[in-house]
Amino acid sequence: MTNPATIDAVLAKVDSGLDQSLERLFHLLRIKSISTDPAYAAECRRAADWIAGELNGLGFDASARPTPGHPVVVAHGPEQPGTHALFYAHYDVQPVDPLNLWHTDPFDPQIVEKDGRKIIVARGASDDKGQMLTFIEACRAWKAATGALPIRVSLMLEGEEESGGKNLPPFMRDNADELKADIALVCDTDMWDRQTPSITTMLRGLVADEIEITAANKDLHSGMFGNAARNPNQVLAEIIASLRAPDGSVTLPGFYDDVAEISPELKAQWAGLGFDDKAFLGEAGLSVPAGEQSRSVLEMLWARPTCEINGMIGGYTGDGFKTVIPAKASAKISFRLVSGMQPDKIRAAFRAHVEKMVPPDCSVKFTPHGGSPAITVPADGEHLRRALQGLSDEWNKPAVITGSGGSIPVAGDFKSILGLDTLLIGFAHVDDQIHSPNEKYDLESFHRGIRSWVRVLGALAD
Amino acid sequence: MTNPATIDAVLAKVDSGLDQSLERLFHLLRIKSISTDPAYAAECRRAADWIAGELNGLGFDASARPTPGHPVVVAHGPEQPGTHALFYAHYDVQPVDPLNLWHTDPFDPQIVEKDGRKIIVARGASDDKGQMLTFIEACRAWKAATGALPIRVSLMLEGEEESGGKNLPPFMRDNADELKADIALVCDTDMWDRQTPSITTMLRGLVADEIEITAANKDLHSGMFGNAARNPNQVLAEIIASLRAPDGSVTLPGFYDDVAEISPELKAQWAGLGFDDKAFLGEAGLSVPAGEQSRSVLEMLWARPTCEINGMIGGYTGDGFKTVIPAKASAKISFRLVSGMQPDKIRAAFRAHVEKMVPPDCSVKFTPHGGSPAITVPADGEHLRRALQGLSDEWNKPAVITGSGGSIPVAGDFKSILGLDTLLIGFAHVDDQIHSPNEKYDLESFHRGIRSWVRVLGALAD
Numbered sequence: 001m002t003n004p005a006t007i008d009a010v011l012a013k014v015d016s017g018l019d020q021s022l023e024r025l026f027h028l029l030r031i032k033s034i035s036t037d038p039a040y041a042a043e044c045r046r047a048a049d050w051i052a053g054e055l056n057g058l059g060f061d062a063s064a065r066p067t068p069g070h071p072v073v074v075a076h077g078p079e080q081p082g083t084h085a086l087f088y089a090h091y092d093v094q095p096v097d098p099l100n101l102w103h104t105d106p107f108d109p110q111i112v113e114k115d116g117r118k119i120i121v122a123r124g125a126s127d128d129k130g131q132m133l134t135f136i137e138a139c140r141a142w143k144a145a146t147g148a149l150p151i152r153v154s155l156m157l158e159g160e161e162e163s164g165g166k167n168l169p170p171f172m173r174d175n176a177d178e179l180k181a182d183i184a185l186v187c188d189t190d191m192w193d194r195q196t197p198s199i200t201t202m203l204r205g206l207v208a209d210e211i212e213i214t215a216a217n218k219d220l221h222s223g224m225f226g227n228a229a230r231n232p233n234q235v236l237a238e239i240i241a242s243l244r245a246p247d248g249s250v251t252l253p254g255f256y257d258d259v260a261e262i263s264p265e266l267k268a269q270w271a272g273l274g275f276d277d278k279a280f281l282g283e284a285g286l287s288v289p290a291g292e293q294s295r296s297v298l299e300m301l302w303a304r305p306t307c308e309i310n311g312m313i314g315g316y317t318g319d320g321f322k323t324v325i326p327a328k329a330s331a332k333i334s335f336r337l338v339s340g341m342q343p344d345k346i347r348a349a350f351r352a353h354v355e356k357m358v359p360p361d362c363s364v365k366f367t368p369h370g371g372s373p374a375i376t377v378p379a380d381g382e383h384l385r386r387a388l389q390g391l392s393d394e395w396n397k398p399a400v401i402t403g404s405g406g407s408i409p410v411a412g413d414f415k416s417i418l419g420l421d422t423l424l425i426g427f428a429h430v431d432d433q434i435h436s437p438n439e440k441y442d443l444e445s446f447h448r449g450i451r452s453w454v455r456v457l458g459a460l461a462d
Numbered sequence: 463m464t465n466p467a468t469i470d471a472v473l474a475k476v477d478s479g480l481d482q483s484l485e486r487l488f489h490l491l492r493i494k495s496i497s498t499d500p501a502y503a504a505e506c507r508r509a510a511d512w513i514a515g516e517l518n519g520l521g522f523d524a525s526a527r528p529t530p531g532h533p534v535v536v537a538h539g540p541e542q543p544g545t546h547a548l549f550y551a552h553y554d555v556q557p558v559d560p561l562n563l564w565h566t567d568p569f570d571p572q573i574v575e576k577d578g579r580k581i582i583v584a585r586g587a588s589d590d591k592g593q594m595l596t597f598i599e600a601c602r603a604w605k606a607a608t609g610a611l612p613i614r615v616s617l618m619l620e621g622e623e624e625s626g627g628k629n630l631p632p633f634m635r636d637n638a639d640e641l642k643a644d645i646a647l648v649c650d651t652d653m654w655d656r657q658t659p660s661i662t663t664m665l666r667g668l669v670a671d672e673i674e675i676t677a678a679n680k681d682l683h684s685g686m687f688g689n690a691a692r693n694p695n696q697v698l699a700e701i702i703a704s705l706r707a708p709d710g711s712v713t714l715p716g717f718y719d720d721v722a723e724i725s726p727e728l729k730a731q732w733a734g735l736g737f738d739d740k741a742f743l744g745e746a747g748l749s750v751p752a753g754e755q756s757r758s759v760l761e762m763l764w765a766r767p768t769c770e771i772n773g774m775i776g777g778y779t780g781d782g783f784k785t786v787i788p789a790k791a792s793a794k795i796s797f798r799l800v801s802g803m804q805p806d807k808i809r810a811a812f813r814a815h816v817e818k819m820v821p822p823d824c825s826v827k828f829t830p831h832g833g834s835p836a837i838t839v840p841a842d843g844e845h846l847r848r849a850l851q852g853l854s855d856e857w858n859k860p861a862v863i864t865g866s867g868g869s870i871p872v873a874g875d876f877k878s879i880l881g882l883d884t885l886l887i888g889f890a891h892v893d894d895q896i897h898s899p900n901e902k903y904d905l906e907s908f909h910r911g912i913r914s915w916v917r918v919l920g921a922l923a924d
Contacts, residue, residue, distance in 0.1 A: 221868065222772055223866070223868025224868055227763060227798075228742070228753060229746060231752070231771055233772075233793075234705075234770075241699045284678040285680075286692060287822070291690060292689075306684075308696075310684060313775045321794055361748045405685045405686050405689070
């Protein structure tokens with residue numbers, strides 16, 4: 001553990017250098033690194049090069065490395081004993097449309113006051129340029145105050161997170177030896193609330209599949225064929241309906257076989273979070289949890305698998321009415337997995353169930369849309385304990401361990417490709433409007449995010 | 463009944479005047495009376511005016527009468543004792559796209575030879591200009607040979623059958639006294655096969671409804687909300703799945719209460735039609751009838767009600783995958799009704815069933831898309847008997863009585879607004895490609911269709 005006086009000196013550098021940190025953030029925010037639009041490929045390259053330059057200036061051995069898509073910035077700090085952390089964030093951003101809903105130019109960052117708080121408004125302010133720079137600026141402060149980082153740090157900064165990220169796993173596989181470390185750090189998540197820092201240690205996995213039911217060899221007139229011809233809309237609906245029981249559980253045989261109950265300690269901690277089921281659902285206009293009736297909402301979201309129909313279509317869906325029996329109907333269906341569940345096994349169980357339900361004269365075509373297992377960071381790990389301590393020190397409040405109902409594929413890749421556990425530490429807030437017009441990052445998120453990383457880096461040192 | 467020698471004289475006029483009849487048909491086929499496209503409104507008007515002019519030339523009191531849409535041509539022959547028939551057809555046509563699939567200009571009619579038969583190729587050749595002119599040319603032959611029609615005839619020729627036909631029922635209500643007659647004749651249907659004329663006496667009715675299930679007040683992320691939030695796709699699928707039992711029957715309470723079994727005589731007649739279940743389904747790539755397992759395919763189609771999901775949509779349906787829980791999902795659902803079933807009662811039963819299945823946090827919105835009862839022409843009626851005789855005489859084969867799984871709304875309107883039974887007599891064939899590129903009408907359909915109407919008109923005379 002680092003000497004508290006040293007930490008204080010580094011924090012003082014953060015505070016005195018905040019304006020310059022903001023200037024650098026603004027410089028990066030002005031670069032239009034929209035990864036999904038080929039028109040902005042040069043801007044993505046420019047962002048990668050600028051970041052590599054900054055990191056080289058901090059003593060890293062950094063470069064923007066080519067991929068079939070946008071570059072990955074890789075940087076290595078000098079070798080030193082002790083923990084070696086690999087930090088991940090992404091420099092690409094979402095498109096900005098609808099542009100007319102922005103109050104200011106999305107690529108001309110502004111600090112404005114809202115609800116008594118200063119906020120940084122720009123595309124990428126929160127997701128993920130602001131979050132990325134909290135870490136880089138913490139490294140800068142360490143360097144400025146002590147001449148070195150307290151642990152060895154490498155960085156891997158992606159440019160395609162907002163556009164599928166297909167090139168990162170092969171890049172990681174190709175450079176697995178170089179990217180080896182002891183722990184991965186990711187800054188792309190929220191705090192629990194404005195006062196409470198958190199580390200996300202449970203992420204659900206995902207199995208996504210598309211099914212297409214075909215009956216007749218062409219669309220039929222429902223007057224001429226109705227009753228006699230199999231209707232694929234009906235068949236698809238029966239398949240979908242069969243996936244959930246009235247008690248909210250998923251019916252696939254063996255679906256819960258590998259699902260473990262969470263520990264009483266974690267259950268107690270989650271109960272202590274003061275999560276407000278009513279408020280959470282109420283914000284979406286809902287009031288009754290739809291999942292397994294014996295479970296709390298947090299359990300449903302973080303610790304229980306689900307099956308969701310993300311899309312379905314069949315027949316005539318335009319204005320008015322058309323008396324058609326369509327030839328085909330299809331659905332996009334996904335399963336969120338929790339720790340222990342194997343994506344391949346769930347996909348196979350799903351497909352076997354569907355095949356069994358397909359009636360005469362119908363065929364089914366499956367199209368996979370990816371799969372990844374759930375991620376769980378051991379709750380008793382030393383890195384986790386130290387990082388929690390660093391965050392608690394900064395915010396004067398115990399940091400909490402949370403789950404997430406969503407999937408962050410890179411965490412799965414760190415585990416499966418590099419064998420690394422990931423600590424997801426972020427300072428964003430649910431009202432940051434990421435992916436939407438008027439994206440913002442609280443100035444406090446930026447400032448205390450930098451300070452938080454200063455402390456976490458210190459805490460990770462021996 | 464008319465003297466056979468008179469009939470022969472009229473038929474001789476048909477045969478000798480066939481080339482002129484074809485010229486008139488070609489003139490009408492060249493008019494681009496596409497009713498659904500406002501760009502062709504003047505062409506619709508031109509078609510109506512041309513027909514009215516022809517009918518005036520035949521001694522009818524005819525005019526193109528305004529509606530909020532395209533005109534309705536109404537024509538009355540001179541008063542005379544005995545049966546008064548009201549003939550219906552439509553002068554509008556479907557759009558012609560995709561134009562590149564036509565082998566010839568759709569509005570430049572051609573007679574070509576195909577499979578050893580002469581066919582008239584043009585948009586509307588069969589549906590319904592060719593069929594309409596079989597009747598008008600029969601009137602012309604009667605007039606030419608005898609100076610008068612054998613019965614009193616009125617005509618009501620619609621210009622919006624292919625675009626919803628919303629203006630016809632109010633027009634009929636507004637002019638109900640003027641349109642009163644003893645029997646309605648419609649020429650817009652097929653023969654049973656190339657050798658066998660038929661009269662359709664059973665048409666299924668229709669109740670069409672749209673349901674929209676709303677859960678959350680916005681689309682949600684399936685990671686962040688999956689399990690906790692109600693998924694309207696799932697809810698909709700459960701509702702749809704509940705509508706059919708495994709034995710193929712419809713599950714709505716009371717659905718079959720008013721459905722009568724067909725008479726043993728009709729059953730025997732249908733059995734004698736030689737309908738080939740395998741061939742019928744096989745043409746659509748199917749082999750197993752989907753409806754009530756105890757029924758024949760013809761019964762399923764003509765004499766049993768059905769419930770069909772004509773369209774459904776919810777969530778993301780584009781390329782790739784999006785992990786969304788949509789706010790809404792919707793379906794277009796229709797019921798085909800048979801004699802005795804009341805559209806309002808079925809719609810109410812459906813909605814009550816849906817309402818009962820809507821779970822907490824969800825609401826349902828219903829949008830009606832029309833309803834009409836089934837039509838049955840009494841099998842023992844005098845007009846039907848005489849018309850069958852006329853057709854049998856022309857084709858040297860007993861005409862058959864058939865049902866239709868589809869709905870022809872005007873037949874329902876004739877019954878409900880004017881109190882008229884309808885005889886559906888047509889000479890089209892299933893391979894006529896109506897609504898599709900390269901629509902055709904067999905030259906034989908046109909020629910012997912005219913001859914058939916000559917005989918039917920004669921048979922309807924006292």
